Amino acid sequence: MQTSKRTLVFAVLALTVWSLMATGYAGYYYMQYRQLEDTLKTMQSLVLKVNVLINYGNGTKEWNNNTLVPIGATVFNATLAVADIDYSMWGEYVLINSINGIQGTQDTGWIWWIWNRSTSQWQSTIEAANKHVLVDGDTIGWNYQNWASTTPPS
Amino acid sequence: MRFQTRQLALFCILAAASIGIQLAPRPPNIEATSLITFFVGIIFGGIAGGVFGTLVMSINGFLSPWGLAGLNLPFQIVGMGTIGVAGGIFRRYGFAGPASRVAVESAILGAFLTLLYDIITNVGFALITNVPVVVAFITGVVFSITHIASNTLLFLFASVPLLHTFKTFGELRTVANK
Numbered sequence: 001m002q003t004s005k006r007t008l009v010f011a012v013l014a015l016t017v018w019s020l021m022a023t024g025y026a027g028y029y030y031m032q033y034r035q036l037e038d039t040l041k042t043m044q045s046l047v048l049k050v051n052v053l054i055n056y057g058n059g060t061k062e063w064n065n066n067t068l069v070p071i072g073a074t075v076f077n078a079t080l081a082v083a084d085i086d087y088s089m090w091g092e093y094v095l096i097n098s099i100n101g102i103q104g105t106q107d108t109g110w111i112w113w114i115w116n117r118s119t120s121q122w123q124s125t126i127e128a129a130n131k132h133v134l135v136d137g138d139t140i141g142w143n144y145q146n147w148a149s150t151t152p153p154s
Numbered sequence: 155m156r157f158q159t160r161q162l163a164l165f166c167i168l169a170a171a172s173i174g175i176q177l178a179p180r181p182p183n184i185e186a187t188s189l190i191t192f193f194v195g196i197i198f199g200g201i202a203g204g205v206f207g208t209l210v211m212s213i214n215g216f217l218s219p220w221g222l223a224g225l226n227l228p229f230q231i232v233g234m235g236t237i238g239v240a241g242g243i244f245r246r247y248g249f250a251g252p253a254s255r256v257a258v259e260s261a262i263l264g265a266f267l268t269l270l271y272d273i274i275t276n277v278g279f280a281l282i283t284n285v286p287v288v289v290a291f292i293t294g295v296v297f298s299i300t301h302i303a304s305n306t307l308l309f310l311f312a313s314v315p316l317l318h319t320f321k322t323f324g325e326l327r328t329v330a331n332k
Contacts, residue, residue: 003251010259013266020269021302024295031292 046071048136051115052082055153056102057144075112075140076130083142093128099142108146113153115139122152161198168194169209176214183301187214188237188268189308193316195241203238210234229278233271240267253314264309265302272298 052064064082086098141153172190195203215227280290
C-alpha cells in the first residue's frame with residue numbers, strides 16, 4: 001500500500017475512534033445532566049428556597065439567596081446551612097452566641113428578623129430561631145445590633 | 155491453519171499467557187488479550203487469530219475474576235475473534251517505515267479494534283437487556299474509554315518490542331515487509 005494511502009487509512013481509523021468516543025462521552029454527560037435534572041425536580045418538592053441575610057453591623061451585609069432547606073426547616077436550620085454558628089440551648093430554645101466568628105457581648109448580639117411580605121417590612125420577633133418554621137420564599141435577616149435597638153437588618 | 159511443532163508450542167504458550175493475564179485480578183477493562191490475539195493473527199494468520207480469540211474468551215467467560223459472562227459470551231468471542239482476524243489482515247500489509255511509525259499505526263489499530271470489540275459486546279448487552287444499542291453504548295462509555303486508552307498505550311509501547319522479538323525468533327518470516 002502506498003505511504004500516503006496508508007497514512008490516510010490510519011488517519012480515518014483514528015478519527016473514527018475519536019469521533020465515536022467523543023459522541024459517546026457527550027451522550028454520557030447529557031444523560032447524567034438529564035438524570036440530575038430529574039433528581040432536582042423531585043427534590044424541589046421536598047425543599048424550600050429561603051433567603052438569609054447576615055448583617056454584621058459594620059456595613060457588611062451577606063445575602064444567601066435561594067438557600068435550599070428541607071420542608072419543616074426553622075430559622076436556625078437555614079442559618080446553619082449558610083453560616084458557621086456557635087449556639088447554646090436554653091431548655092428547648094436555642095440562643096445564638098456567634099455567627100461566622102462574630103461573638104455577642106453584654107450590649108450587642110444577634111437578633112433575627114423576618115421580612116413580612118404583606119407589609120413589605122422587616123419584622124422582629126421574640127421567638128427562638130429553632131421555633132419558627134419557614135415557608136417557601138421566606139426572607140430572614142440576622143442583625144448584629146444593640147439589644148435595645150429596633151433598627152432592621154437592611 | 156497447519157502448525158509445525160514449534161508454532162504449536164508458541165500458540166499454546168501465548169494462549170496460556172493470555173488466559174493467565176485475563177484471569178488474574180486486574181482493574182476492569184484493562185487487559186492484554188487484545189494485543190496478544192492481534193499478534194497471533196499477525197504471526198499465524200487470520201484464522202489462527204480468530205481461533206485464539208475464541209479460545210481465550212471462552213475460558214475467560216467462565217473463569218473471569220469479574221464473574222460469568224453469561225449470555226454476553228458469544229459477543230465477547232466474536233469481538234476477540236475479530237481482533238485476531240484483523241491481525242491476519244494487517245499481516246498482509248506488513249509493517250512500513252521506522253519503529254515510531256509502526257508504534258503509532260499499532261496504537262491506532264489497537265484503539266480501533268478495542269472500539270470495535272466494545273461496540274460488539276455493547277450490542278450483545280443491548281440485546282440481552284432489551285435496551286437501545288445507543289443507550290448501552292453511552293452507559294458503558296466510561297469503561298470503553300478506559301479500555302481504549304489502556305489498549306492504545308499497550309499497543310503503542312508493546313508492538314515494536316514484540317515484533318522485534320518474534321522477528322528474532324524467526325516467527326515473522328512469512329510476514330512481508332511491504
